[in-house]
Every structure is written in C-alpha cells, then in structure tokens.
Amino acid sequence: MARNHKYSYRIIIIVTTIVVVFGIAIVFLPKSSSTNDIFLIPEGYEGDIQVNYNVAGAPKLEMEGKFDVIPLRADGTYDTSTPDMEYGLVTDQYYYVDQNGRRTPIDHSCIHVKGNGTSEVGSIITKHQYLEVTRTKCGSWGTL
Known part of the structure; x- marks a missing residue:
C-alpha cells in the first residue's frame, strides 16, 4: 500500500x-500578432504611401471588424494620433476607392512594403510606415 x-x-x-x-x-x-490594416487608396493613385503615427490632433484609426482603416489623402499620406502601428504577420488589405466610396481590391503584387521609420521632435516620437503602390508595373519592383 x-x-x-x-x-x-x-x-x-x-x-x-x-x-x-x-x-x-x-x-x-x-503572442502571435498581425498587422490587420485596410488601406483605402484614392482611385488612380500611383506612387509612395506614408502613414504617420502619434501625430497630435490627428484622428485615431477607425476600426472595420478587426482591421484598422487607413483612408489615404490624394497625395498618398495619412496622419493618425494612434500611437503606433501593429506588427507581425502582414494581413493588410489594399483598395482603390472612387469618389462614391466604392472599393476595388488591389492585387498584392502591386504593393511594395518599403519599411518603417521614426522621427523625433523634442520628446515626441512619430512613427512612419512606408509603402508604394503601382497600377501599371505590378510585380516588377526593380524597374520603378
């Protein structure tokens, strides 16, 4: 026993x-994380995209389901007071948006993720996200 x-x-x-x-x-x-951003790009825009985070007085990112919505201006930029971007597995979605708000998906081969950066003015740190979109040279990033 x-x-x-x-x-x-x-x-x-x-x-x-x-x-x-x-x-x-x-x-x-x-924890496993993902980026979960929806980029709303003005119809016909082609070129650099820059999203600036932690910008005083700018709006916070709105949510659509589990995705942050980034409505780019005509010049391909957007400022948000959201302190930082999300990191991890890139699950972003990209759409061209016409004047009526209709979205057209953009093929991922037409998007080039260029990286992230920071800038500092005094004690304020602004984070930046850089991408590039093309309509005419999808998949051929060495020639842009």
Whole structure:
C-alpha cells in the first residue's frame, strides 16, 4: 500500500510540473500578432504611401471588424494620433476607392512594403510606415 502512494505522489508531481510549465509558457511566450490594416487608396493613385503615427490632433484609426482603416489623402499620406502601428504577420488589405466610396481590391503584387521609420521632435516620437503602390508595373519592383 505504501508503494502505491509513492507512485501516486510521483504522478501528482509530474502532472503539476507539466501544468506549471505550460502555464508559464502561455504567459511568457510572445503572442502571435498581425498587422490587420485596410488601406483605402484614392482611385488612380500611383506612387509612395506614408502613414504617420502619434501625430497630435490627428484622428485615431477607425476600426472595420478587426482591421484598422487607413483612408489615404490624394497625395498618398495619412496622419493618425494612434500611437503606433501593429506588427507581425502582414494581413493588410489594399483598395482603390472612387469618389462614391466604392472599393476595388488591389492585387498584392502591386504593393511594395518599403519599411518603417521614426522621427523625433523634442520628446515626441512619430512613427512612419512606408509603402508604394503601382497600377501599371505590378510585380516588377526593380524597374520603378
């Protein structure tokens, strides 16, 4: 009988150890994240896109489902007071938008993600997201 208790304690210790290790892993392992942005690009626009984050007085990004909506101006820029962009798996969607608000999806081969950057004025740090869109040279980024 004492021998059965010895095995029961070992099983309890093993199960408890497994539960604790999984609990620690769930808390401390990085969470999977994604960018989830919808870029609304003026119909016919071709060229550089710049989104500026943490801009005082600018509107916060609006949400459409789980996506942030970025309605670009005619010059391909947008300012938001949202402090930072999202990072992770790029799940962004790109649309041309006509004057009536109708959206036309843009093929991902027509979008070139150029990177991110920051600038600082005093203690204010502004983050920047850079992309490029083309209508005529999709997939041929070496020749733009």
